[in-house]
Amino acid sequence: MLVQIILFDGFDLLDAIAPYEVFTAAGMNSGNGMTVEFVSADGARAVPSGPGGLPIPAVGRPDLDRAGLILIPGAAGPTEGDGPNTVPAMLAREAGGELPRIAAAALSRPGVTVATVCGGSLILAMAGLLKGRRAVTHHMGLAVLEEAGAMPIKARVVDDGNLVTGGGVTSGLDVALHLIERFQGPRIAHAVETLFEYERRGTVWSNRGAAPVGTGRPPAVDRQVPDAGVIPPGPSEPGEPGVAGRWDVTIATPVGRQAVTYDISVANGAVAGTATQGAELTPLIGLTASGNRLTWSQHVTKPMKLTLRFDVSIDGDAMTGTAKAGVLPSSKLAGVRRHAAVALA
Numbered sequence: 001m002l003v004q005i006i007l008f009d010g011f012d013l014l015d016a017i018a019p020y021e022v023f024t025a026a027g028m029n030s031g032n033g034m035t036v037e038f039v040s041a042d043g044a045r046a047v048p049s050g051p052g053g054l055p056i057p058a059v060g061r062p063d064l065d066r067a068g069l070i071l072i073p074g075a076a077g078p079t080e081g082d083g084p085n086t087v088p089a090m091l092a093r094e095a096g097g098e099l100p101r102i103a104a105a106a107l108s109r110p111g112v113t114v115a116t117v118c119g120g121s122l123i124l125a126m127a128g129l130l131k132g133r134r135a136v137t138h139h140m141g142l143a144v145l146e147e148a149g150a151m152p153i154k155a156r157v158v159d160d161g162n163l164v165t166g167g168g169v170t171s172g173l174d175v176a177l178h179l180i181e182r183f184q185g186p187r188i189a190h191a192v193e194t195l196f197e198y199e200r201r202g203t204v205w206s207n208r209g210a211a212p213v214g215t216g217r218p219p220a221v222d223r224q225v226p227d228a229g230v231i232p233p234g235p236s237e238p239g240e241p242g243v244a245g246r247w248d249v250t251i252a253t254p255v256g257r258q259a260v261t262y263d264i265s266v267a268n269g270a271v272a273g274t275a276t277q278g279a280e281l282t283p284l285i286g287l288t289a290s291g292n293r294l295t296w297s298q299h300v301t302k303p304m305k306l307t308l309r310f311d312v313s314i315d316g317d318a319m320t321g322t323a324k325a326g327v328l329p330s331s332k333l334a335g336v337r338r339h340a341a342v343a344l345a
Helices: 013-029 087-095 099-107 120-126 139-147 171-184 186-196
Strands: 002-007 035-040 045-050 055-058 067-072 113-116 157-159 163-166 245-253 256-267 270-277 280-283 285-290 293-300 306-315 318-324 331-339
Touching (some): 087 099, 087 120, 113 171, 163 171, 171 186, 306 331
Parallel strands (some): 067 113, 113 163
Antiparallel strands (some): 157 163, 245 331, 270 280
């Protein structure tokens, strides 16, 4: 079996190197039954890791005609802030690039398994590839995983058939050992564990066997998104023109600016709204107004697929605020009222 580990600028060294060593050791213990190589969506090049920039050579592009296993690491760098070299910004860039298209092709091909370590699953989730799939990532990113439509499981390794995901950085060891046991057998996996003097942590979660009594569902991250609908607004400030109207808004995300039009109306003391981006019309979920402040949740597909939480303020005909999902950096929002809306009877 050929394992191809896909590198990208800013990848986490341990996410990639730990599985590489484990898979290489499995090949040594199985008579070359498993081989491994580094690849890149951009082809052969030296790929700088993060944050030190240590380059690792990629031999070429991923080849799904040869590979039986594709592994995607996460990124390394600052986790806070909105700079281009923060982990959330790097993952978001990759989610909008070529890597998800390669992963989508691999997931649709019989006989190919896609594995991720740490933030690698977030790249796929933000690209819309993990909707309804069980998965895990670093504990700081579980909320983002859910907001992108995946079903987060609190486990070290989650095996969902042709998708195997790992938690935080060192879980790459556990992901690789699980895959060795799955494809090469427990004796090879045990030999590698003995060589590395490392024992896997935790039970690999998979959708097999009986569900725990009294739950009927896996131990997922449980957080409900409010139902769509209208919620009565809070009292307006004296002289305030109100929140209703058509708003032309620009959202500055870590990977580019997005133009969105918001239509907000007030009827019988309740507020409702929609967002238009290109040809897509999306309802605003749980839209709440309190004075000159609006909050809502919104499913977006650009620049990535997830659910954002909006918190904006209105000052006359100007709208400003933020949009955020989990640990991803906040995106700044600014817009103007195009014209006043007519209140519905």
